[in-house]
C-alpha cells in the first residue's frame with residue numbers, strides 16, 4: 001500500500017459525483033495506484049434501475065435505497081477486513097452518503113466536480129454507456145455538495161486523470177496525517 005505510515009488502515013474511498021464526471025476513470029487509477037480492491041457502483045444497481053435510466057427516467061430515492069445499502073455492505077466488509085477499497089458511487093445527496101457512512105463510518109468521499117458543459121461534452125463523446133446525456137440535468141439538480149462535517153475532499157475534473165489521482169492520494173495522506 002502506497003500510503004506509508006505503519007499501523008494505518010488502508011482507506012475506504014467513495015468516488016462520487018454526477019454521471020460522466022469521471023468516477024470510473026479516476027477510481028480505477030486510484031485503486032491501482034494504492035493497490036486496493038475496486039468496485040463499480042453500476043454493478044450494484046438492480047436491473048430495473050438500469051432499465052429506468054436507460055429509458056431516460058431519473059432514479060428517485062426509493063430506487064436508490066437498496067442500491068446504496070448494497071454498496072454500504074461492500075464498503076463495510078472492506079473496512080472490517082482491513083483491506084481498504086475504492087468504489088464509484090454518484091452519492092448525490094447528503095442522505096445517500098449517510099446510508100453509506102452508517103455501514104462504513106470511515107468512508108472518505110472524493111467528490112469529482114465539473115461544469116455541466118464540460119461533463120455533458122464528455123458524455124456526448126463517450127460510447128457504449130447506458131446513461132443518456134439527457135439525464136444530466138437531473139443529476140445536477142439532485143447533487144448536494146459535501147458539507148463541512150463530511151470526511152472527504154472535492155477535485156475539479158478540469159485536470160487530467162493522472163493529476164487527479166495524485167491530488168486524491170495527497171488528500172488521503174493529509175487525512176491520515
Ligand SMILES: Nc1ncnc2c1ncn2[C@@H]1O[C@H](COP(=O)(O)OP(=O)(O)OP(=O)(O)O)[C@@H](O)[C@H]1O
Pocket residue numbers: 017018019020021022023024025026042088122123125126127129131157158159160161164
Ligand atoms: N479527467 C478527465 N479528463 C478528460 N476526460 C475524462 C476525464 N475523466 C474522464 N474522462 C472521460 O469522460 C468520460 C466519462 O468518464 P467516466 O465514464 O469515467 O465517468 P463516470 O463518472 O464513471 O460516469 P458514469 O457515472 O456515467 O458511469 C469518459 O469518456 C472518460 O474517458
Ligand SMILES: O=C(O)[C@H](O)[C@@H](O)[C@H](O)[C@H](O)CO
Pocket residue numbers: 018019020041042059064089090091092131
Ligand atoms: O444515482 C444515480 O442516479 C445513478 O447512480 C447514476 O449516477 C448512474 O448510475 C451513473 O452515474 C452511471 O451513469
